[in-house]
Amino acid sequence: MFKSLLTSAALFALMSSTAFADSVWNRGANGDVQSLDPHKTSTVEEANILRDLFMGLITEDTEGNAQPGAAESWTVSPDGKVYTFKLNQKDVWSDGSPVTAKDFVFAWRRVLDPKTASEYASMAFPVLNAEAINGGKAKPEDLGVKAIDDYTLEVTLKGPTPYFLEMLTHQAMYPVSEANLKKFGDDFIKAGNMVSNGAFVLAENVPNDHIKLVKNPKFIDAANVKLDVVNYIPTEDRAAGIKRYQAGEVDSMNDFPTEQLADLKAKFGDQIHVTPELGTYYYVFKTKKAPWDNPKLRNAISMVIDRDQLATKVWQGSMLPAYSIVPPGSKGYTPSMMSYADMPQLDREDAAKKVFDELNISPAHPQKLEIRYNTSENHKNTAVAIQEMLKPFGFDVSLINTDGKTHYSYLEQKGDFDLARAGWIADFKDPVTFLNLGHTGDGNNYADYSNKDFDALLDKAAVEPDSAVRMKELSDAEAIYMKDIGILPLLYYGNHNVVSPKLHGFVDNVMDKHPSRFVSKD
Amino acid sequence: MLRYVLKRLLVAIPTLFVIITISFFLMHIAPGGPFNMEKGIPPEIKANIERVFHLDEPVLSQYLRYLNNLIHGDLGPSYVILNFSVAELFAKSLPVSLWIGSLAMLFSLVAGCAMGVVAALRHNGLIDYIVVTLATAGSTIPTFVTAPLIQLVFGLTFHWIWIGGWHEGALAALIGPVITLALPQLATVARLMRGAMIEALHTNHIRTAKAMGLSDYSIVIRHAMRGALLPIASYAGPAAAGLLTGSIIVESIFQIPGIGRSFIDGALNRDYTMVMGTVIIIAVFTIVFNLVSDILYAVIDPRVRYD
Helix, strand or coil: CHHHHHHHHHHHHHHHHHHCCCCEEEEEECCCCCCCCCCCCCCHHHHHHHHHHCCCCEEECCCCCEEECCEEEEEECCCCCEEEEEECCCCECCCCCECCHHHHHHHHHHHHCHHHCCCCHHHHCCECCHHHHHCCCCCHHHCCEEEEECCEEEEEECCCCCCHHHHCCCHHHCCCCHHHHHHHHHHHHCCCCCCCCCCEEEEEEECCCEEEEEECCCCCCHHHCCCCEEEEEECCCHHHHHHHHHCCCCCEECCCCHHHHHHHHHHHHHHEEEEEEEEEEEEEECCCCCCCCCHHHHHHHHHHCCHHHHHHHHCCCCCEECCCCCCCCCCCCCCCCCCCCCCCHHHHHHHHHHHHHHCCCECCECEEEEEEEECCHHHHHHHHHHHHHHHHHCEEEEEEEECHHHHHHHHHCCCCCCEEEEEEECCCCCCHHHHHHHCCCCCCCCCCCCCHHHHHHHHHHHCCCCHHHHHHHHHHHHHHHHHHCCCEEEEEEEEEEEECCCEECCCCCCCCCCCHHHCEEC | CHHHHHHHHHHHHHHHHHHHHHHHHHHHHCCCCCCCCCCCCCHHHHHHHHHHCCCCCCHHHHHHHHHHHHHCCCCCECCCCCCCEHHHHHHHHHHHHHHHHHHHHHHHHHHHHHHHHHHHHCCCCHHHHHHHHHHHHHHHCCHHHHHHHHHHHHHHHCCCCCCCCCHHHCHHHHHHHHHHHHHHHHHHHHHHHHHHHHHHHCCHHHHHHHHCCCCHHHHHHHHHHHHHHHHHHHHHHHHHHHHHCCCHHHHHHCCCCCCHHHHHHHHHCCCHHHHHHHHHHHHHHHHHHHHHHHHHHHHHCCCCCCC
């Protein structure tokens, strides 16, 4: 036994020494991918890998901000409906063939084709006829996108969409090589088949083990790409992940056991990055059901929930207290906070107590309240903490825990509930992605919230060409949303990265986007 | 004997059919489907996805479609790992679990039997106490404790093994999962072997053998052990079926791309075809290894005859 351990030690030493010949980023990931087809992916892990493999018209800089990608310039018609993109002629596929406007036309028709069954087809919905095509009511050829010539792409939208450029950074809008797809069909995503236009190309894909990308010498900015290899290494068990980091098996991890945050900070110091993310952890009331249809009651409950305690005690400082649904961090947007955001907790409780008295809710006349949440230790702890916070005011809180699929299908099918947990991480950097959660009829409006003024402001903002005016309208809409507690924000998500001091160019940002092309390793 | 084996295998077919049917409908009773996400998707998009995967059809016709494909050897596409068929995924993950599982089984059988025999021979002696203590510890400490401990000591402190990953089956990647898997089995085998051996050493035929002046080696190995192996044989069959089809805990903690996670991950993600595929594999292994166990029984114990 001991001997075999020694042999393995020698083997390990051998493996480690050969692994560092190239510049390799062993990039720990919290989960594995479901697909590498840009049109069929939906998770954060997939987005991270695809960002290295492909480049859309618009791409991200080190901080996740939009910058020109496959398009070198563009013009927008005065009515905000027609975008004309000039493609960068130096942008080529990894097989050397040029990336043309036709590839984009092909790709966008494909993502909308009902047969592709893309989960994120909705990213293309601002384009003229996109929704109809996806619903099978129009032909892919009817899509409002045209290749004027090889390097000019004209996109017609169904209405002005101020965040359209931001949406183009999403993987659903990436180009795919028409020739490549014609050759391999859906198997184009397999290593050896795939042709891409990003900084890296796919070398290996072993499900649940690793995905290896190697530098793409044909990439438009290959001269500035310093890494030779990026290995995406999934480690679902976060405690094991941090051990792998410590042992040097991975150079970074995009999550860690947050319940150990204090210990980890003591051990790793500034290698532990906890930064705000563009995401909100929230609860929803069933706003059509008595007594939760009363905004006063919803507000009073919101007031007695001590968010500081949730953030620091339950989440160990890995999340931040939230008083708005849109987290801070969208350019040009000031979130509208709840009116009591700056009120001390004790004063809030006094104000809430008055409302409860009015409604005759007290420990002597308790009000039943059921909280539903999906399985997770932290979701449970959060619900238990809230249960304790509400108890002294006369709420008889019961907790119902189901697995994620059951939970969300229950919410989507408008099941009967009092209060339920959900979360939202921005797909693109614009407040509207959060505010749409409250739009009447939106599929994610689990609260069944409906307010005409709120809807009107959102609809107005959707066609407003002036960015400053639009942001003001959205902020006003949020003020209504918060005043009504149409949704009950609790915490802003935080990004949790642990990053080796050997890595350079890893810049924290609210979208937690870290394109490997900007990273280097000692 | 051959007739017996054939008969058992024939009986296995309706058994499998019943298992498949029950699992299929149980799976579909669970609320939600593979495409219910944390972020809801527009109804038309959901309809497209469901149409592509035939999830919009009545459950009964989905069931018949599944059976029909199965008879033609097609386990269907995975609903979660897109662009991979369940068979393709198993082709990669099953060998990994089989390899780790058989190493663990082999290790626990050899070491467990040896420990059990030695303990029985030194009954109530120091070695016996040590073995009993170790065996109790081995079967009571759960794998989710031993696995991180092994990672911490051998991976992080001594750098002898990989903490996670398969690394194409390198020895340094195998040790952690194999030992973690083997320990509880080893403990059980050692306890069973010790008990059976103590009993066997007190039987009349061993006393006779001793009286006839046979060598210790012959008494222990040829006569006592043969009888003592019976409980091991009946234990090893189902245990092997469990080990070879992977372990969710060990595979998650050591990030091994084996089959063990398919079952739980599949069930939680409502990856219907993946769960069905896993059910079938586990069922087949259980049936086969129970049969192997029964055959071994007959080989070891001449009194057992299947005719």
